Amino acid sequence: xxxxxxxxxxxxxxxxxxxxxxxxxxxxxxxxxxxxxxxxxxxxxxxxxxxxxxxxxxxxxxxxxxxxxxxxxxxxxxxxxxxxxxxxxxxxxxxxxxxxxxxxxxxxxxxxxx
Amino acid sequence: xxxxxxxxxxxxxxxxxxxxxxxxxxxxxxxxxxxxxxxxxxxxxxxxxxxxxxxxxxxxxxxxxxxxxxxxxxxxxxxxxxxxxxxxxxxxxxxxxxxxxxxxxxxxxxxxxxxxxxxxxxxxxxxxxxxxxxxxxxxxxxxxxxxxxxxxxxxxxxxxxxxxxxxxxxxxxxxxxxxxxxxxxxxxxxxxxxxxxxxxxxxxxxxxxxxxxxxxxxxxxxxxxxxxxxxxxxxxxxxxxxxxxxxxxxxxxxxxxxxxxxxxxxxxxxxxxxxxxxxxxxxxxxxxxxxxxxxxxxxxxxxxxxxxxxxxxxxxxxxxxxxxxxxxxxxxxxxxxxxxxxxxxxxxxxxxxxxxxxxxxxxxxxxxxxxxxxxxxxxxxxxxxxxxxxxxxxxxxxxxxxxxxxxxxxxxxxxxxxxxxxxxxxxxxxxxxxxxxxxxxxxxxxxxxxxxxxxxxxxxxxxxxxxxxxxxxxxxxxxxxxxxxxxxxxxxxxxxxxxxxxxxxxxxxxxxxxxxxxxxxxxxxxxxxxxxxxxxxxxxxxxxxxxxxxxxxxxxxxxxxxxxxxxxxxxxxxxxxxxxxxxxxxxxxxxxxxxxxxxxxxxxxxxxxxxxxxxxxxxxxxxxxxxxxxxxxxxxxxxxxx
Numbered sequence: 001x002x003x004x005x006x007x008x009x010x011x012x013x014x015x016x017x018x019x020x021x022x023x024x025x026x027x028x029x030x031x032x033x034x035x036x037x038x039x040x041x042x043x044x045x046x047x048x049x050x051x052x053x054x055x056x057x058x059x060x061x062x063x064x065x066x067x068x069x070x071x072x073x074x075x076x077x078x079x080x081x082x083x084x085x086x087x088x089x090x091x092x093x094x095x096x097x098x099x100x101x102x103x104x105x106x107x108x109x110x111x112x113x114x
Numbered sequence: 115x116x117x118x119x120x121x122x123x124x125x126x127x128x129x130x131x132x133x134x135x136x137x138x139x140x141x142x143x144x145x146x147x148x149x150x151x152x153x154x155x156x157x158x159x160x161x162x163x164x165x166x167x168x169x170x171x172x173x174x175x176x177x178x179x180x181x182x183x184x185x186x187x188x189x190x191x192x193x194x195x196x197x198x199x200x201x202x203x204x205x206x207x208x209x210x211x212x213x214x215x216x217x218x219x220x221x222x223x224x225x226x227x228x229x230x231x232x233x234x235x236x237x238x239x240x241x242x243x244x245x246x247x248x249x250x251x252x253x254x255x256x257x258x259x260x261x262x263x264x265x266x267x268x269x270x271x272x273x274x275x276x277x278x279x280x281x282x283x284x285x286x287x288x289x290x291x292x293x294x295x296x297x298x299x300x301x302x303x304x305x306x307x308x309x310x311x312x313x314x315x316x317x318x319x320x321x322x323x324x325x326x327x328x329x330x331x332x333x334x335x336x337x338x339x340x341x342x343x344x345x346x347x348x349x350x351x352x353x354x355x356x357x358x359x360x361x362x363x364x365x366x367x368x369x370x371x372x373x374x375x376x377x378x379x380x381x382x383x384x385x386x387x388x389x390x391x392x393x394x395x396x397x398x399x400x401x402x403x404x405x406x407x408x409x410x411x412x413x414x415x416x417x418x419x420x421x422x423x424x425x426x427x428x429x430x431x432x433x434x435x436x437x438x439x440x441x442x443x444x445x446x447x448x449x450x451x452x453x454x455x456x457x458x459x460x461x462x463x464x465x466x467x468x469x470x471x472x473x474x475x476x477x478x479x480x481x482x483x484x485x486x487x488x489x490x491x492x493x494x495x496x497x498x499x500x501x502x503x504x505x506x507x508x509x510x511x512x513x514x515x516x517x518x519x520x521x522x523x524x525x526x527x528x529x530x531x532x533x534x535x536x537x538x539x540x541x542x543x544x545x546x547x548x549x550x551x552x553x554x555x556x557x558x559x560x561x562x563x564x565x566x567x568x569x570x571x572x573x574x575x576x577x578x579x580x581x582x583x584x585x586x587x588x589x590x591x592x593x594x595x596x597x598x599x600x601x602x603x604x605x606x607x608x609x610x611x612x613x614x615x616x617x618x619x620x621x622x623x624x625x626x627x628x629x630x631x632x633x634x635x636x637x638x639x640x641x642x643x644x645x646x647x648x649x650x651x652x653x654x655x656x657x658x659x660x661x662x663x664x665x666x667x668x669x670x671x672x673x674x675x676x677x678x679x680x681x682x683x684x685x686x687x688x689x690x691x692x693x694x695x696x697x698x699x700x701x702x703x704x705x706x707x708x709x710x711x712x713x714x715x716x717x718x719x720x721x722x723x724x725x726x727x728x729x730x731x732x733x734x735x736x737x738x739x740x741x742x743x744x745x746x747x748x749x750x751x752x753x754x755x756x
Contacts, residue, residue, distance in 0.1 A: 093726065
C-alpha cells in the first residue's frame with residue numbers, strides 16, 4: 001500500500017489517497033509520518049476507495065490521523081465506499097458514523113462546509 | 115231382405131260380403147247395413163236401419179272427423195276414399211278404412227269399410243320396432259363411447275376423469291359425483307362433474323352400499339338422482355351418483371345403459387388398481403434404490419435429482435449411485451436400462467448392485483465395464499444398458515472415467531467454459547459382438563470444479579440434434595455453478611425440462627469437489643501475509659463461499675495471523691504461524707496456530723480492535739492454549755453475516 005498526497009487548489013484541503021492493501025505489514029510504517037501528513041493543511045481527506053484490503057492496523061492509522069487533525073482543529077473525513085473493505089471494518093469498530101463518507105465529493109463538502 | 119226407398123235390392127253377395135257395406139240417406143241415416151257391419155258394431159238390424167246415422171256408429175274421435183271433414187267433402191266432391199276411422203264396437207274400437215260414394219241421382223250414399231285391424235297392428239309394430247332399434251343403437255353408441263374412454267384411461271385418476279366426463283356427456287346427466295371404495299370398502303367422494311346431486315361430500319349417498327339392489331349391480335332410481343353401482347370382479351369399487359336433467363324434453367335416465375356403463379367402470383377400476391399396484395411396486399423399487407444416501411465425507415458434496423417420466427405411471431430404468439471404490443476414491447455412476455416398468459426397474463436394481471460388486475481397488479473404469487458385459491449377458495432386460503462411471507480421487511481431484519454408450523459427463527469448472535468429456539467411450543453394455551474394447555480416460559479437477567452425470571432425458575429433444583442439446587446442457591450447467599450443489603441441480607433440471615412434457619425419466623448427479631483442506635505456514639515476519647489472504651480467498655471461493663463470507667473470513671484470518679505473529683513468535687522472525695481451514699456442514703472452520711501463549715487483548719490498542727473485529731465478523735471465536743495458542747473461528751459459507 002502507499003499513500004499519495006495531493007493538495008487541491010488554493011483551498012488548502014489535503015487529500016491523502018490510499019492504494020492497494022492496508023494491513024499490519026504496511027500501516028504501522030506510516031504512523032510516524034502522521035504529524036507531517038496533517039501539518040499545514042486547512043482540512044484533510046483520507047480517500048480509501050482504492051483499497052483492496054483494510055484491517056485493524058488501518059483503523060489505527062485512521063484513528064491517529066483523526067486525533068492529529070483534531071489537535072490542529074483541521075476538519076477530517078474518510079472516503080470509504082459502502083461496499084468497500086474499509087467501510088466494513090470502520091463500521092465494525094464504530095468509526096464509520098463519525099468519519100466515513102461515500103465518495104470524495106461528499107468528503108470535500110463535509111470538510112469545507114459551514 | 116227389406117228394401118230401402120230408391121235403393122236397388124241388394125243381392126245375397128252384398129249382404130254376406132266380408133267387408134262392411136251400407137247404404138245411407140243423404141243426411142247420413144243408415145238405410146241398409148250388411149251383416150258384417152252389424153256384427154262389427156254389435157247391433158241388430160232393427161236398431162240400425164232407418165234409426166241411426168253412420169256417425170252414430172263411429173268412435174268419438176271418428177264421429178267428429180266425419181261431421182267436420184268427411185261429410186262436407188262427400189257433399190262437395192261426391193266421394194271419400196280409404197279414410198282411416200274407428201267404428202265403436204262391442205270389443206272396443208274397430209279400425210276400418212272407409213270409402214264412400216254419393217249417388218246424388220239416387221239420393222243415397224254407398225259406403226264400404228274394410229277392416230284395418232291387422233294393418234294397424236302391423237304399423238304399430240313397425241313403429242315400435244323402429245323405436246326399439248333406434249334406442250338400441252343409441253345405447254350401443256353410448257356404451258361404446260363410454261367403454262372406449264374407460265379403456266384409454268390410465269390409473270384410477272384416468273378412470274375417474276373418463277367416467278365423470280361420460281356422465282355429463284353421452285350419458286346425458288346434468289351432473290355426477292363419483293364415490294370410490296377404499297381398501298376397507300368405505301366410500302369416499304373422488305370427484306364430480308356438471309351440477310352433481312346435492313349431497314354431503316363427507317357422506318355417501320344413502321343406501322349406496324347397503325341396498326340389496328346395489329349388490330346385484332343394477333342402476334337404481336333414487337330421489338335426487340340415479341345410483342349406479344360400479345362392481346369389480348371381487349367387490350364393489352364405487353358408486354356413480356347421477357343428477358338427471360330438469361329439462362322435461364330430455365330422455366329419462368336409461369337404467370339399462372347405466373347398469374352396463376357401471377359394470378364397465380367397475381372392471382376398469384379393477385384394471386386401474388392392478389396397474390397402479392404394479393407401477394407402484396416398480397416405483398417403490400426404484401425409489402428405494404435411489405434413496406440410498408451417498409457416503410458422508412467432508413471432501414465432496416453430491417447432489418442428485420430424479421424426475422419420473424410424465425404422462426406415464428411406469429418407471430424407467432434410470433439410476434444414479436455413489437460409493438467408495440477404494441479408500442479416498444469416490445465412484446459416481448449414472449446409468450439407463452432400456453425399457454420401462456417393473457422389468458426395467460428390477461434390471462436396473464441388479465445392474466446397480468453389479469456395479470458396486472464389480473468395483474474394487476485397482477479395477478478401474480474400463481475393466482469394470484468389461485466385467486459388467488459378462489454380468490448383463492444372462493439378464494435380457496439389462497442388455498444395451500448405458501452407463502457413465504467415474505472414480506474421483508478426493509485428495510488430488512484426478513478423475514478416471516468411462517462411458518458405455520452413455521452421453522458424455524460434463525466438467526463444470528469453477529471458472530472458464532464447461533467441457534463435455536468425450537473420451538473413454540465404448541458401446542452399450544452387452545451390445546452385439548460380445549468382445550468389447552473398453553476404454554477409459556482421465557481428467558483433473560481443480561478445487562471447486564464440478565462433474566455432472568445425467569441420463570439422456572435431460573437434453574434429448576426430438577426437434578433438435580443431439581450435439582445442440584448437449585451444448586445447451588453444458589451452457590445451462592455452467593450458468594448455475596455459483597449456487598450450492600443441490601440448488602445447482604434443481605436449477606439445471608428446471609431449466610432443461612422447462613418446455614418438456616417429459617417423455618422419459620431423467621436422472622442427474624452432480625459431484626462438487628472443493629479440493630483438499632486449506633493449510634499454510636507463514637514466518638512471523640508476515641512477508642507472506644498478503645499471499646496468504648489471496649490463497650485463502652481462492653480456496654474459499656472453491657468451497658462455494660459467497661462474497662461476504664469470503665471477505666469476512668479473509669479479514670479474520672489476516673487479523674488472527676497478525677496477532678499470532680506478534681504474540682506467539684517471541685520476537686523470533688523465523689517462528690511459524692500455521693493457518694488451516696476446512697468445511698464442516700457448510701461452515702468454514704478456520705484455525706490459526708502459533709507456538710506462544712495467547713495474551714488477552716489490551717483495550718484501546720489495535721490488537722484489541724483486531725480480536726474485536728474477528729468477533730464482530732464471525733460471531734464464534736475460541737482460543738485454545740496447549741502447545742502454543744490456536745484461535746479458531748467458524749462462519750457459514752453462505753448467508754447473512756452474523
